[in-house]
Amino acid sequence: MKPPLLLAALLLTAPAFAADAPSPGEIVAAAPAGEWVKIAPEDLLVMDLAPDRDGKARRVVIELMPPPFSQAWVGNIRTLAKAHWWDGLAIVRSQDDYVVQWGDPDSDDPSRAKPLPPLFATAQGDYTVPLDDSLRASWQERALADLKASMTAESAGQPAESRIKRDSYALTTQFVNGWPVASDLRTSYWPVHCYGMVGAGRGMAPDAGSGAELYTVIGHAPRHLDRNIALVGRVIEGIEHLSTLPRGTEALGFYETPGERTPIVSVRLGNDVPGLPLYEYLSTDSETFARYADARANRRDPFFIVPAGGVDVCNVPVPVRRVPAAQ
């Protein structure tokens, strides 16, 4: 009996074996420089946590959402970062397979809550973006093309569903300017709660939150939160400093005692952080991204026996990297 190949098990990328078909990672690695889009430092939020028990630094880098998404909250977040409002606050919650959340531990107690600078505050949530005629037509055309491809596959003797793109939560999913979105193909579209996405916590409806309290997804995509909370960004580096935090033992993963919370040293916009690397994402309109997404849906690299024939939008993470030194 052959022992399992430990290092080859569960390969995401298999450079040594991929003679016949490249893996998604290899496809991305071969993207031409022109397909990468630089992220402006002022669109980054840099959160430095207190060092870990071994004294190692813990930095989390978040990319803020561009227009037309959630700009009221993103504006608040810029104001709070410039005011150094989060400095000295803490990670207050870590719930397994759900979210890690940070902000003012005393926000529920008006006598102790940290005063906020003047902020935008929504009375009602507005978590979607109107679908204009051009976008609607384009996405409907894509949906039709998918259906045609499905029929072609069926007539060629392939399983029909292997070509249909389905989403469990919306009529279609797409990528807009580097961000995953869902749409009803009629009135609106909205960003979706994938792993690493950052949102603005809120109380009961119709409270819409201010952006002072943020969370990030550290488990299976909680897509039921789509259209119910404002998404404001995504973690592009250092999410492991949040996803590995001890889980809180109170209800919803809140920490039981102040000593369990992780202190936030500082939160700054990227242009206020000396020496911050430059980051870039792979254009979701690029040819490489299309091939990457297709490869995520149809794994042809040698480890795989049965390609899935489909993929959900949260299983196609948009590639983000530090700008290579050579460029």
Next chain:
Amino acid sequence: MKPPLLLAALLLTAPAFAADAPSPGEIVAAAPAGEWVKIAPEDLLVMDLAPDRDGKARRVVIELMPPPFSQAWVGNIRTLAKAHWWDGLAIVRSQDDYVVQWGDPDSDDPSRAKPLPPLFATAQGDYTVPLDDSLRASWQERALADLKASMTAESAGQPAESRIKRDSYALTTQFVNGWPVASDLRTSYWPVHCYGMVGAGRGMAPDAGSGAELYTVIGHAPRHLDRNIALVGRVIEGIEHLSTLPRGTEALGFYETPGERTPIVSVRLGNDVPGLPLYEYLSTDSETFARYADARANRRDPFFIVPAGGVDVCNVPVPVRRVPAAQ
């Protein structure tokens, strides 16, 4: 401007507010005792890790898959547990948003690998179960009922897609004897890679692994692994001891040095662990489970503004609990 309600933010369950509609958790809590199914201790795998840095015990409880799923590997796992084979081995890999994996760190080196007891070894993977006529008819009927409900909703002026149950990877998803599965509605069905599912690592195809090397999902469901690896169980308690492990810094999240690995003290079948609590799961054929799944797809509890109208199979975790003392 009102400060956000910290403790109310992102509620999964909101007992104090749910006068109008119960949350999924409240629905499950109200299930009659007869809808819970006891899990036989001999179907549990209990892994005790070395205590953490504060001396706290770390126990992970895994429920092994029942027939007709993956029984060749499950048989191997029982043999290995009875032989105490995993004792003294280690967690060798922790890859963010993917898997944590354990086994013999030296399995790649024949001169140092720990000898295995005689085991079943598959030459080709057989990761699916044939779909019999009765199951095919039943699931096709359900798919038809969903379609009819969708048309009814549409004619009532509700969005059509709000009633269609879709999956991105297969023609249908269902629950069989407490386990989430997907099917092509033609030839076969298979268990799916949700958060917390446990699988048998393997090398390159057509190697099918033995069960000596196991992993669990700690991120967004990697459904592209469905039908490509044998799923053998799920973590029912203590997954936080795996999901919070420091991520490995080598390729694929393997640990760079032996000192970073977490030692496994022992792995036993549940009937060999004195004092182990009894566990039970909510029957997936029960009325309560149907209401719970519907509530996961259509959140009507007060926090939510827009119910999703759908849910993916991995966002409907099967409720598992310790058998209450009162029963």
